[in-house]
Amino acid sequence: MMQLLTSLGSPYARKARVLIHERGLGDQVTEVPTKALENEPSHLAANPLGKIPALVLNDGITLVDSRVLCEYLDGLGVAGRPLFPAAGPERWRALTLQALGDGICDAAVLLRLEGLRPEAQRSPMWTERWTAAIDRTCAKLNGDIGLLGGDLSIGQTAVAAGLDYVDFRHPDFGWAARYPVLSAWMRAITGRPSFQATAPSD
Ligand SMILES: N[C@@H](CCC(=O)N[C@@H](CS)C(=O)NCC(=O)O)C(=O)O
Structure with a gap:
């Protein structure tokens, strides 16, 4: 299961949460509530910038920045249409x-x-x-x-x-x-x- 370090207030994380819903990825990603300003060690280990969202992949590689991880997730989509036009x-x-x-x-x-x-x-x-x-x-x-x-x-x-x-x-x-x-x-x-x-x- 991939892990999305996220919060319910973050507008950047919301893009990913909307995309997960639209592209049928709910059973592949767990949301891990993360308070950006609390510097939890697991958060800083995933993203040294201390920002959310971040996406920890199944092999442990972490993607940071909503633009990057949203495009990655879009490529895995199993429902709906891609949110990132190809070209x-x-x-x-x-x-x-x-x-x-x-x-x-x-x-x-x-x-x-x-x-x-x-x-x-x-x-x-x-x-x-x-x-x-x-x-x-x-x-x-x-x-x-x-x-x-x-x-x-x-x-x-x-x-x-x-x-x-x-x-x-x-x-x-x-x-x-x-x-x-x-x-x-x-x-x-x-x-x-x-x-x-x-x-x-x-
Ligand atoms: N460009 C980043 C911006 C992420 C961002 O600034 N997130 C805020 C939460 S809404 C944050 O983590 N702030 C904590 C900080 O800047 O230290 C993205 O799109 O992921």
């Missing part, structure tokens, strides 16, 4: 969307960490920059919703995981009210059983 423009669209979705997560995680610092130590400059990055990405996708069309891809999965994480950690961000086209797309994708089964929680 051509569709592949680059999916990978670019994945980078935008992960980038929303990066900015939202940094905003959260900034918010946990004592108020006097918070940086208005960085707070503004990360907020603007998320908002611009939402505006871009809202204005060009065709980018998010077609069969479920790792790109769509990453964007949805990122936006759901924004709502989870920053409920007052308000992107859905400002970007109704994107919000309608989000309602549809998060209605899938794979997203329903993996909604973020603490």
